Amino acid sequence: MKKERENFPLEPKEMIEFIFKRLMCGNGFIVRDNQIQLSKKIFDGIKNNNILICEAGVGIGKTYAYLVASVVYSLYKTGEKKSVSIISTSSIELQNAIIKNYVPALSKILVDNKIIDKPLSAVLRKGKEHYFCILRFKRIMNYLKSSDKDIDKELLNKLMGLKIGEISIDLDEYKGLKNHIVQKINVPKGCNYSCPFYENCRYIELMKYVKSSTHDFQICNHNYYIADAIKRYKGKTSLMPEHSLAIIDEAHKLMDAAIQIFEKRFSYEDVLIIVNVLKSKMKGNKSYLTVQKGYLDDLSLETKKFYQGLLNQLKNIELEEDSSQIRIKLGAYERKILGNIILKLDKISLYCKADIENRVSLKGKYRKRVLQALNEYRITDSLDDVRRFFKKVKREEYFL
Numbered sequence: 001m002k003k004e005r006e007n008f009p010l011e012p013k014e015m016i017e018f019i020f021k022r023l024m025c026g027n028g029f030i031v032r033d034n035q036i037q038l039s040k041k042i043f044d045g046i047k048n049n050n051i052l053i054c055e056a057g058v059g060i061g062k063t064y065a066y067l068v069a070s071v072v073y074s075l076y077k078t079g080e081k082k083s084v085s086i087i088s089t090s091s092i093e094l095q096n097a098i099i100k101n102y103v104p105a106l107s108k109i110l111v112d113n114k115i116i117d118k119p120l121s122a123v124l125r126k127g128k129e130h131y132f133c134i135l136r137f138k139r140i141m142n143y144l145k146s147s148d149k150d151i152d153k154e155l156l157n158k159l160m161g162l163k164i165g166e167i168s169i170d171l172d173e174y175k176g177l178k179n180h181i182v183q184k185i186n187v188p189k190g191c192n193y194s195c196p197f198y199e200n201c202r203y204i205e206l207m208k209y210v211k212s213s214t215h216d217f218q219i220c221n222h223n224y225y226i227a228d229a230i231k232r233y234k235g236k237t238s239l240m241p242e243h244s245l246a247i248i249d250e251a252h253k254l255m256d257a258a259i260q261i262f263e264k265r266f267s268y269e270d271v272l273i274i275v276n277v278l279k280s281k282m283k284g285n286k287s288y289l290t291v292q293k294g295y296l297d298d299l300s301l302e303t304k305k306f307y308q309g310l311l312n313q314l315k316n317i318e319l320e321e322d323s324s325q326i327r328i329k330l331g332a333y334e335r336k337i338l339g340n341i342i343l344k345l346d347k348i349s350l351y352c353k354a355d356i357e358n359r360v361s362l363k364g365k366y367r368k369r370v371l372q373a374l375n376e377y378r379i380t381d382s383l384d385d386v387r388r389f390f391k392k393v394k395r396e397e398y399f400l
């Protein structure tokens, strides 16, 4: 962008009008006063470092309103640091439209009219689970090539036919690729320089490119934006570069995204599953089994009481037709039962731990095996040692 404010004879808000009324209007856009007003308001919000909440009616053209406000702020701002804007939306359609249509169209108009020197740049940001990992892909291909199973041969042909990783490393671009396959070839959580492909990894290169602060716009969804905010709050490496502006489009969906990220689910069915699994796996002497079974029975009973209490409250609440969530305040009775449930869970976990310790104690059943393993594998606090251990003791399929 042009750095010298003197290049522009107009004041920022006059520039906003100029862009909408003279430049965009001459390029097939219609002049909408509401849109210009909105853009000016957004500009004021950015300039004064305020939080601005706007409700833009359908057809106002909010996307260009905030894009123009952001560009004009960048043009007139003082200081060397580039202004980076984050745009967070709820739908992938809008993210794609911003990158493929809105930003290029605005950029062309501004470059053609010499308002900016270089085209505007926007990059799409999304989680690593959407990208192709060559390491995992090679592993699964090796396995599939060596397999005689028809189902594996079919998958091998499908992956080769789709030319996965050749056309793009964005797995969303391969239509027809089932989710369970994506999960086997996408970038893993613990992806780092210890990987043999790290130096030439296209995902790592892409991340370096998109994370750089040379782009004008970083486009993401609300979940990604919140994930970035959490990392910043915790003092961890952020997902996105430093930015001077965050635009939350389709903000009515932000709360849903926050609930999705922060919520903890706990249901009576979950507890029953845990209780049944524990009961079926429990081993040990009679007295141990009796005590542990007692704790588990208490846990299911208390949980049932807790949910029954909530259901009783529901009877007095009038439900709206489209309500998918209902807020219920926990009364003293429910809080007491919840306390009991937590106590029971603690007791169960302590009892399991005591049993494990018992099994490796002096007369414990597993003591010999554990000591033998300790001789072979030294004690370590290195994650790489643990990885090496798993590579050695587990079969190839384990890592697929």
Ligand code: SF4
Pocket (backbone or CB within 6 Å): 132, 133, 134, 135, 136, 187, 188, 191, 192, 195, 196, 197, 198, 201, 202, 203, 204
């Ligand atoms: S660096 Fe990460 S994404 Fe790249 S190949 Fe290795 S594990 Fe996969």
